[in-house]
Amino acid sequence: MAAAMVGAAGLAAAATEPVNAELIRLHDDLRLNPGQEPAWHDYVMAVAPDPNVEARHRATQELLPMVPTPRRIALIEATMQQDDMDFRRQGEAVKAFYGKLTPEQQKVFDRDTLPTDDDPRR
Template identity: 35%
Template sequence: MFKLRKQLLIGVTALSFAAMGMTAQAQVDGGPGRHAPTPEQQAKFAEKMAKRQAKLHDDLKITSAQEPAWQTFIGKIKPVPPTDKPQRPSKEEWAKQTAPERMEHKMEFLKRAESRLADRTAAVKEFYAALTPVQQKVFDDHFKQMEQHRFGHRGGHRGGPDAAP
């Protein structure tokens, strides 16, 4: 069950990134050795995201009747801004925590991630239902390409439906 949940979490998160045309941000909060993205980095990220959204919009050939569903979808799967993310404890704070406190911290992180995943899954399902079968195929293809890009450079995604036995 845990493996399925983990794969589902990874898959839908990846779909969100594909649909939004995003890549994971490596440096988001103020832990040691990390910094908040600079305005230049944020602008570059927003530009890439806008280009990828436009490409997906064009590839799907969104009709004027589907435009409200597209706008709702884009609005619902926006990433959490770095300023709205809870701060991670510093190395010193983490080292002072007991094992149960660390586990509680991890559990809270997973609960927030699962909540975001549930919201994005609902948004994807709602938007997907507004697409024609041809558009659904295009959307599926974009998602598959994004998965291959995200997971392929790390030696492939193991345990997925296309994994070798």
């Protein structure tokens, strides 16, 4: 997930946040109050695609054919450990944002972020 805000106030913030239609819809559906906007920004920045992750995966794939099997295992393990740390960091950001939402907003968040059959993340 990546995002931006919409509306007059959101257009200025959009310049500093990654834009993604799913998160624009989520932001609209949540109907955040002004006090929740900083938590939204933190959430969006935490879940935004990280080009370093893609670069790390690409580098790993390029190196695998060139190293012996024990080194391949170590390389894959190191990549998986970093992916796990990234997942945990993002998970903490999601939980922190979720905790700032009202019970009704939490229901909306749960509904809007549930993976669908056509979701490539599934």
